[in-house]
Amino acid sequence: MPTHLLKKGQLQMLESIGVIIIITFLIFFSFSIYQRFHASEIARKNQQQNQLSAIDVANRIGELPELQCSHVDVVTVGCFDLVKVQTFAAFATSPAFRLMYYPLLRESSITVYETYPSPHNFTIYEQNATNTSIPFFMPITIYHPQERTYGFGYIEVLKE
Amino acid sequence: MKAQMEIMGLAVIVVLIALGIFIFIGLSARFGEVNQIVKPEAYNDERLATTYVDALLRTSVPSCHALHVDELLRDCALNNRTCGALGSCELVQLVIENVTNATLDVWGKNYSLNVTYPLGTKGISFSKGPPCVRRYGVEPYTVRLHPFPGDVLVELSLCKK
Numbered sequence A: 001m002p003t004h005l006l007k008k009g010q011l012q013m014l015e016s017i018g019v020i021i022i023i024t025f026l027i028f029f030s031f032s033i034y035q036r037f038h039a040s041e042i043a044r045k046n047q048q049q050n051q052l053s054a055i056d057v058a059n060r061i062g063e064l065p066e067l068q069c070s071h072v073d074v075v076t077v078g079c080f081d082l083v084k085v086q087t088f089a090a091f092a093t094s095p096a097f098r099l100m101y102y103p104l105l106r107e108s109s110i111t112v113y114e115t116y117p118s119p120h121n122f123t124i125y126e127q128n129a130t131n132t133s134i135p136f137f138m139p140i141t142i143y144h145p146q147e148r149t150y151g152f153g154y155i156e157v158l159k160e
Numbered sequence B: 001m002k003a004q005m006e007i008m009g010l011a012v013i014v015v016l017i018a019l020g021i022f023i024f025i026g027l028s029a030r031f032g033e034v035n036q037i038v039k040p041e042a043y044n045d046e047r048l049a050t051t052y053v054d055a056l057l058r059t060s061v062p063s064c065h066a067l068h069v070d071e072l073l074r075d076c077a078l079n080n081r082t083c084g085a086l087g088s089c090e091l092v093q094l095v096i097e098n099v100t101n102a103t104l105d106v107w108g109k110n111y112s113l114n115v116t117y118p119l120g121t122k123g124i125s126f127s128k129g130p131p132c133v134r135r136y137g138v139e140p141y142t143v144r145l146h147p148f149p150g151d152v153l154v155e156l157s158l159c160k161k
Helices: A008-062 A082-090 A095-105 B002-036 B040-058 B069-078 B088-102
Strands: A068-071 A074-081 A108-116 A120-126 A136-144 A149-159 B111-116 B124-128 B141-145 B150-158
Touching: A008 A095, A008 A108, A008 A136, A008 A149, A008 B040, A074 A082, A074 A149, A074 B040, A082 A108, A082 A120, A082 A136, A095 A120, A108 A136, A108 B088, A136 B040, A149 B040, B040 B069, B040 B141, B040 B150, B069 B088, B069 B141, B069 B150, B088 B111, B088 B124
Parallel strands: A074 A136
Antiparallel strands: A068 A074, A108 A120, A108 A149, A136 A149, B111 B124, B111 B150, B141 B150
């Protein structure tokens, strides 16, 4: 049927359909933008949560008497005793040991590095952590009880 | 009938605009809230700047009677005695360079570490990356040279991303 012969009612119907199509398009468009924004927001929050957990784990590990330097019951803050670290690391692969520390350290990987004077490292805890997470570093001094000297090192915490 | 339809259309438009305004206000309030919270990475770097210098100054130098870095800085400012093949000033500079190369450089941080001596002794300065536009404000660590001639200042600044 030619356009000029369309009745007024049909024209109004076409108009309404057009409006409905445009509104539907706008709704879907806004929804997709919101979804995209929301997904990136969730990923960012997740990453922040992981970093907060890593900080929490680093604080807990720093407070463990099993690793801290102490002299006549006086604790040195930010210092790990090398002998204690070596002993802790020797048990790190034992399932019973991991089970014991799991409530405290959860899914994480904790490595103690000494960078000066003699570079070496000890993995003291490892439980299902991924290498893709952002590591948290906490500088510490490492006490060598036999020589009574301090080395420079750090703790690296990776969270799942 | 036509007038009623037009009023309905107007009402729909008003409802849509109101909805848009509510969504906008909701999102901007949420963003404001997020920006006010201290971000973990900011906390990390601020804390790192403090604990790093603290640990560095307590480190012993085996090639110089196991003196700590802060003791070497003190000696450099006052006497610059020879320790092995090097003077305490050169030795402490070498130790700090070794430590920063193995840590801050490896971690990919942009930083500047400055040691300032009193009485015109040449200071130590290490940095990586362009000068910081914004930095984590940490007070310089003071090594006292009591009673004279002043203090050695050790300052580590980590650049904000």
